[in-house]
Amino acid sequence: xDIISQLQEQxxxxxxxxxxxxxxxxxxxxxxxxxxxxPEPPPAAAAAAAAAAAAAAAAAADDPTTTxxxxxxxxxxxxLVKAAKQFDALVAALPLSEGGEEAQxxxxxxxxxxxxLIGQELQKQLEAAEKELKQxxxxxxxAADNCLNMxxxx
Amino acid sequence: MRVNHILSFFLAPCRRRIISxxxxxxxxxxxxxxxxxxxxxxxxxxxxxxxxxxxxxxxxSENPSSAxxxxxxxxxTYVCFGGNYTTEDVLxxxxxxxxxxxxxxxxxxxxxxxxRSLNRELQLHILELADVLVGRPSQYAKRIGxxxxxxxxxxxxxxxxxxxxxxxxLIHIMELQIQQRKxxxxxxxxxxxxxxxxxxxxFVTLDGQ
Numbered sequence: 001x002d003i004i005s006q007l008q009e010q011x012x013x014x015x016x017x018x019x020x021x022x023x024x025x026x027x028x029x030x031x032x033x034x035x036x037x038x039p040e041p042p043p044a045a046a047a048a049a050a051a052a053a054a055a056a057a058a059a060a061a062d063d064p065t066t067t068x069x070x071x072x073x074x075x076x077x078x079x080l081v082k083a084a085k086q087f088d089a090l091v092a093a094l095p096l097s098e099g100g101e102e103a104q105x106x107x108x109x110x111x112x113x114x115x116x117l118i119g120q121e122l123q124k125q126l127e128a129a130e131k132e133l134k135q136x137x138x139x140x141x142x143a144a145d146n147c148l149n150m151x152x153x154x
Numbered sequence: 155m156r157v158n159h160i161l162s163f164f165l166a167p168c169r170r171r172i173i174s175x176x177x178x179x180x181x182x183x184x185x186x187x188x189x190x191x192x193x194x195x196x197x198x199x200x201x202x203x204x205x206x207x208x209x210x211x212x213x214x215s216e217n218p219s220s221a222x223x224x225x226x227x228x229x230x231t232y233v234c235f236g237g238n239y240t241t242e243d244v245l246x247x248x249x250x251x252x253x254x255x256x257x258x259x260x261x262x263x264x265x266x267x268x269x270r271s272l273n274r275e276l277q278l279h280i281l282e283l284a285d286v287l288v289g290r291p292s293q294y295a296k297r298i299g300x301x302x303x304x305x306x307x308x309x310x311x312x313x314x315x316x317x318x319x320x321x322x323x324l325i326h327i328m329e330l331q332i333q334q335r336k337x338x339x340x341x342x343x344x345x346x347x348x349x350x351x352x353x354x355x356x357f358v359t360l361d362g363q
């Protein structure tokens with residue numbers, strides 16, 4: 001894929017990582033205590049939460065794809081920074097020749113002139129070669145006819 | 155008339171079976187209809203006819219100039235399947251789209267520098283958005299607007315690189331073509347010289363006899 005399309009893809013992927021990151025964090029965030037006046041959750045719920053947390057930790061240890069919640073922001077921000085660095089690398093790889101539009105147009109005009117010249121030369125060579133080819137074919141035909149009509153040597 | 159002809163062609167095997175049964179002969183496998191019986195409306199579904207001006211090209215093979223020329227290319231705007239299209243493909247500037255332009259408006263803008271600085275800005279704004287969501291969640295809208303305008307600027311910059319890329323591709327193709335033509339000229343010269351050398355050798359051989 002050409003470099004500008006790669007750059008565009010990279011920009012889109014940065015955007016995708018960003019909104020996926022914020023979306024996942026918002027979805028998976030544990031509840032936050034809004035004010036110290038609110039009571040702690042009741043102990044039964046705390047015990048159930050502890051049991052659930054233990055089960056989740058065991059599941060996370062077994063399954064390498066699910067990560068505990070504190071790890072997620074680190075991973076997502078690492079992805080974001082990696083994508084941004086790749087974008088910078090692609091920008092550095094842009095083959096932008098300085099000179100702008102006029103220089104390019106001038107170069108195109110020069111190349112057109114050269115192309116025309118060499119096209120004419122090619123045409124000339126081609127015509128000469130075809131002429132020679134016709135001559136040789138004629139001579140070959142004559143030689144073949146002479147061979148066919150040759151009298152038997154005495 | 156054509157409909158009847160087509161129907162009779164397809165119904166012939168059925169008629170044969172009916173006739174053979176009437177003659178008290180067992181119907182052979184050749185009498186089974188090979189195609190499923192066509193309904194009457196399917197026989198009328200033919201291709202649309204060619205456009206009526208095909209008659210103007212009756213003598214085209216003898217006299218190519220007796221037929222009308224093809225229509226000239228369309229200029230300006232045209233309507234295609236109900237949509238309006240324009241032949242001028244120009245990238246609309248950011249102001250026309252109502253997006254603030256964040257990089258300096260100059261005739262020769264340094265693309266690499268601007269792209270890198272826009273990338274920096276984008277990262278900062280994303281961090282700001284994260285902060286706002288933690289601290290003051292109701293004020294996200296402005297930050298999102300900033301981030302989206304940065305993205306639009308990025309894409310606009312990349313799109314304005316496309317004409318440059320097109321000219322560079324053209325230059326590359328022309329250089330390749332010049333190289334190929336030079337190669338062809340060399341090849342033809344070489345072959346001609348070789349052919350002349352062969353002929354001269356043949357003359358020498360013949361004269362030597």
